[in-house]
Amino acid sequence: MTSRMSLIALAASLCAPLSFAQGFKPARTVDLVVHTGPGGGSDVLARAIAIMVEKEKLLPVRLQVINRPGGNGAVAAAHLAEKRGDPNTLGLFTGVWLQTPLVSAEAKVTLRDLTPIARLVLEPAVIAVKADAPYKTLADFIEAAKKNPGQLKQSGGSNTSRDNVVRQLLQKSTGTRWAYISFPGGGERIAALLGGHVNIMVIEPEEAGEHIRAGNMRVLAQVSEKRLAKFPQVPTLKEAGFDVPVVPQVRGVVAPPGIPKENVEFWQDFFLRLSRTPSWRKYIEDNQFEDGYQNAADLAKFYDEFTDRMREILKDAGVKTVR
Amino acid sequence: MEILAGLLNGFAVALEPANLFWCFVGVLLGTVVGILPGLGPPATIAMLLPLTFNMNPAGAIIMLAGIYYGAKYGGSTTSILMNVPGESASVVTCLDGYQMARKGRAGPALGIAAIASFVAGTVGVLGLMLVAPPIAKFALSFSSPEYFALMSLGLALVVLLAGRSIVKALLAALVGLWIASVGTDLFSSTSRFTFGQMELLSGIDFVVVAIGVFALAEVMVNMEAREETQLLPVPKGLRNLLPTLQDLKDCRFAFVNGSVIGFLVGALPGGGSTIASFLSYGLEKAVSPRREQFGTGVIEGVAAPEGANNSETGGALVPLLTLGIPGSGTTAILLAALVLWGFKPGPLFIPEHPALFWGLVASMYIGNVMLLILNLPLVPLFAQVLRMPVYLLYPLILGVSMVGVYSVSGSLFDLLLLMVFGLLGYLMRKLDYPSAPLILGLALGAGMERALRQSLMMSEGKLSILVSRPISAVMLSLAVLVLLIPMFGKLNAWRLRALEQG
Missing domain, CATH: 3.40.190.10 (Periplasmic binding protein-like II)
Structure with missing residues (x-):
């Protein structure tokens, strides 16, 4: 039984590089993991993305939303970490995925342990x-x-x-x-x-x-950095005379650790294409989000900076940080 | 006059064949979702949301609302038949509903649940139609001190849920409060009682504990009785399966109580159907002439909470539709749905979209009638479940419990917790600790702690904020009164004994 399983595993590992060599394409339904239950902010965005992917025919396969609520984001992050090397799983992260490991020792998976794909949205x-x-x-x-x-x-x-x-x-x-x-x-x-x-x-x-x-x-x-279209009369913090850093609410996509470079490239391009569709523009405008697209390399830089800044701010606020 | 005209227009919308069809689809789906423990209305609505994109918004909101209130009808089924609460709102229904089933009155229990749901559900819609704006204003005057007082009143009901020993009931309630404190503290982001488990960071789900201490413990206790267990009696004949005239008479006050409490608590953004059902059960017991029989299968003990959790739906739509403020998970997703369809829920929603609002209101009257017609014939059918021999029934209960828990979070850890709480419930039964106070403490604990700390933050640490605000002062006094009632009884008994001896 076990020997047969390991044989299959061996065969799979031999085949895998071959299929990747020809450029990556998801072969089965893609799971988009969110950390809220149905109806939470990330869940609503994820389901909207799934609808757009279908409408704009962006993927050869279906994208389905998987809810992994609990642990203030830690359960969903751990779920992704367990899926090491899985090319058909993605996670929709928010700032909570950054903050929870900063203040809770129980949350062992930081965004740094996962593979960055793309930043999508900034919410002013x-x-x-x-x-x-x-x-x-x-x-x-x-x-x-x-x-x-x-x-x-x-x-x-x-x-x-x-x-x-x-x-x-x-x-x-x-x-x-x-x-x-x-x-x-x-x-x-x-x-x-x-x-x-x-x-x-x-x-x-x-x-x-x-x-x-x-x-x-x-x-x-x-x-926000600049005035929102629907609030042309209202000053930004800086214009109002308060020179404080603008802290955005961020949403983006990560993948499990240990996935090949082709996959990362495929997905960051996929989300770039998504962010250029009319459906996405309309969604961003309706919800008054800012288009915050960044590719994988920039996202990695972004969350290092963001984490450092958050740690400072939380310390100032008297919140105990553990990392 | 304006209301009448609105309602007539509403019926014109709701009676369009397509909308009538969507209303039926909604209440049917709701009933099914309600019967299955675990998968609740928020998850169902979220999953159906993509399908509503190409629908007419009136039909879509009518259907989604149908799922919301329809689920409240079905929720009592597993509570009564198996002691497995389908949703948090039907936990209280277990207390008397399951005992009725054990006495061969599963039919009347299921029947009264449907009837109470219908009466209170309709009253809730009446409330939504007639008094939404003033009630919304009243709800805004509620803040943390008032919530704390409301929850204290709820917790005071513990003395009414106590069995023979008040001390044991209080201990059980304290354990419930403790379980409620597990997780990440909202105010300081500190982990409490998580024992290094990340799954516990967001706390322990109420339904997991309730199913554990009610259903699992029940199965264990029954399996332990090694002698040939009797089948539960189920009388034959449709007439014996529906509530009698006497039953309906017994529930007169429960209908009013459930309707009013459910609607008012539902309209509070921090309320919810769980608290509503507990409060109405407590009130029912407090004023009942046969108070001591509650918990042994009293029909009004089913009617009051089942009514309350249905009329809560009408109440919860008040802040959503008049202010754009969602008070619960389900109303939050309804809000998201309205936004996705291009509406802007807020204070101007009703004046700007009267046809949608009145269509919804009218469809809720129709939907409640549909639900009654749908659910009453199901009663004899479901009552047959109890004819099953125990070697099938108990595994079925275990299976239903586990599927229910797993479908909420999809986590094996929660199944482990379910076992732990099943064991806890079993030990409590063996040691004669009542489990209802534990569930009450758990249901109210988190909200109560939060409300107290918010109040103290508002007043910079002065406790006087709790008694200087009129609504809060009145409710706290009521809570003290409720706590003192049994003492008066004891004092009286002691005085009588002293007289006899003297």
Whole structure:
């Protein structure tokens, strides 16, 4: 039994280089692994990608979404690490895959242990207050925070989320201090602001749009390098006079470790082609994302820099880092 | 008048043959998904989302909503027949539902679950139609201190779920609270009780624990009884399989209670059907004249939570449709669906898309009727499951439990956890610890801790924030009252004994 298995394995390993020599093409359904359950942010993006791939006929095979929730991204990352050498598995990563190994010793697989493929999306954010709040500009809010240290409140996600990172950077550069209250769900964060229980929040532009249009919310500044198309009147952080680094919410694709160079090239080109399709452009525009395409080599550089910067920011915020 | 006109237009939309068809497809899929433990409405809707792209949005939202509320109907089936909660919202249904089945009343239990679901589901839609804007405003006035008070009230119900010993019930509740604290702390990103296991970083799934301590423990205890186990009695004849007039009378208050609690808790962005079902069960027990019989197979103990988890659906659509704020996993994916179809859910959604909103509301009335017609004939069919000899039934329960757990996360680790909690449940049964308080502690623990810490962060550490806000103060006082009720009983008994002796 075992000897037969090892024979098969041997045969497979002999054949593999041959098939790769002629240029890689996925031969069976490709698994796109996400770290959320159905309906989570990554899941929705992954399913949208699967639909586009079908519509634009970009692959000879189907792309299917595999949910590996749990461990704040660590379970999905470990799943990819176990698939070493598997040419038909990819993972859709977000910033969580970077942050979890930084703060949790249990999460043993970092993005560095996987094979970078491509960066796809940068998600900008805006800083919003309730429409009847006295702050007309971010400077007004900072001024108020200066007068009442620790009294004003911001709603957001966990303390490693981008919301808190933006707060940390602003606090550090202005010498102010306000409270940060974590809520697990995006709905609860918005409800806390609209109910007047907190004063400010960092929110995705698409989420804020309708609340602004209904006159319930006002945007003070945007967390992006340049102004978003749908917020032409709102200054970026830099334009508002706060020279802090812009921390993007990033999404991209990684593959299991130990896959041949041909595969990496195939996939980075595949995602470049995807990012040039009209369906992708429309999706990016509808969701007010930024096209953040980078190839494998640039992505590797990006996440080294990003990890170093995150570690610094988290340390400043008093979060214990383990790596 | 405006509402009447809207509703008439809505029925015009919902009664179009295509939309009627999608409504039926939705509620049928929902029923199936509800009956199968594990695979819940969020996963089903996410998987169907790509198919809805080429559909008319009205038909699509009608179908997806049908899956959402249809699943609540089916969820009680495995709870009642096998003590396997299909979803977190039907955990409470196990308490009296399964006991009814053991007494040969599986039919009436399944029947009342369908009827209560229908009544409360319809009331929930009425609420969504008539009072959505003011309720949404009320929901926004709820913040962390209020959530903490609400959950304290829920946890106080532990004294009502206690068996003979209050101390044992409190200990079980504490274990539940402890299990709830496993995972990464949201506020500090510190790992708690993960023992180096990355699978535990995101905590332990509620359904895994519930299936373990209810279903697995039940199977183990029954298998241990070595003597020839009797088949569970299932009476013959359709009439004996449906609730009697007396049953319906007993459930009068449960229908109202389930409808109102479910709708109100559902409308809170931090609420949810699990809390709603626990609260309505607790309230039902607290006011019942036969309080002491709860947990032994009382029909209103099935009607109240089953009603609450259905009317919760109407409530949960309130913040989603009036504010664009999703309160649960399922409403979050409905929101994603609306965005994918090119709508912008938010405060202006209803005024700008009246046909869609009213079409949905009207379809929910129709869908609830369909569900009742669909589910009542299933009752005799499902009741036959219990005619199976035990050597088939128990393996079937084990299989259903394991498939249910595995289909949620696809992780073998969760199956291991299921075994651990099955063993824990077995030991608790042997040592006469009630398992319901553990489940209650687990259901409320994480949210309660979070709400308390959020409150203290808001007030810079002053506990007074919990009692200085009126809604929170009222609910906390109620919680104290609930905790004191059994003491009054004890005091009274002690006083009577003293009188006799004196």
